[in-house]
Amino acid sequence: MTVDSGDFRRVLGHFATGVTVVTTRFEERLYGFTANAFMSISLDPPLIAIAVGNGNASRAAIEGSGVFCVNLMARDQMDLVRCFATNGPEKYEHFCAANHHTAMTGAPIIEGSLGWIDCRVSATYPGGDHQIVLGEVQALESGVGQPLIYYRARYVLNPRKIPSGS
Numbered sequence: 001m002t003v004d005s006g007d008f009r010r011v012l013g014h015f016a017t018g019v020t021v022v023t024t025r026f027e028e029r030l031y032g033f034t035a036n037a038f039m040s041i042s043l044d045p046p047l048i049a050i051a052v053g054n055g056n057a058s059r060a061a062i063e064g065s066g067v068f069c070v071n072l073m074a075r076d077q078m079d080l081v082r083c084f085a086t087n088g089p090e091k092y093e094h095f096c097a098a099n100h101h102t103a104m105t106g107a108p109i110i111e112g113s114l115g116w117i118d119c120r121v122s123a124t125y126p127g128g129d130h131q132i133v134l135g136e137v138q139a140l141e142s143g144v145g146q147p148l149i150y151y152r153a154r155y156v157l158n159p160r161k162i163p164s165g166s
C-alpha cells in the first residue's frame, strides 16, 4: 500500500504533542529549531530522542557540536516557537531575541521554558528524510507555566476548545 503524504500528515496530526525548541552552539554560533518529534527513551542511562530534518541547518550544527538542549515551551512563548520554525535573519543572526543561559554542554537554554534537557549526542540513526538523534542527558530542570499543545497542525491556546478529530 502506498501512503499518501496528505493522509500521513493528517492522521499523524491527530496525535497531540507539546512543543519544544531544540538548540545548540557550534563554532560560537547559536542554532535552534521548533520541534515536536521528541520523546523520552531510557531512565538508566538517561536518554531522550529527537528527529532532525536532513536539510535543517541545525542538523549539521548538532552533528558538529555533539550537544543539544531540548527546551519545553510554554504557552506564553508562542512568538519564540514561531520564530524558531523560520529560516530568517531574526533567527540566524539574533537567535529570535531569546534570553538564554547555559548549563553543562554550552547549548543555549531558553529562559521561561517549562523545562530543559541538556544533552550530549550518544548515537544517530537514519530515519528517512530525518535523522534520529539520541541524547544522553547531562543536566535538566523544570520550570513553571502552562504547556503549549500542538494538535492537527495548530497550536492549542485554549485547551477547553480543542477541535474534535476528523
Ligand SMILES: Cc1cc2nc3c(=O)[nH]c(=O)nc-3n(C[C@H](O)[C@H](O)[C@H](O)COP(=O)(O)O)c2cc1C
Binding pocket: 019, 031, 032, 033, 034, 035, 036, 037, 038, 051, 052, 053, 055, 056, 057, 058, 059, 084, 085, 086, 087, 130, 150
Ligand atoms: C510545531 C512544529 C514542529 C516541528 N517539529 C520538527 C521536528 O520535530 N523536527 C524537525 O526537523 N523539524 C520540525 N519542524 C520544522 C522546523 O522547525 C523548521 O524546518 C526549522 O526552520 C528548521 O530550522 P533550521 O534549518 O535552522 O534547523 C517543526 C515545525 C513546527 C512548526
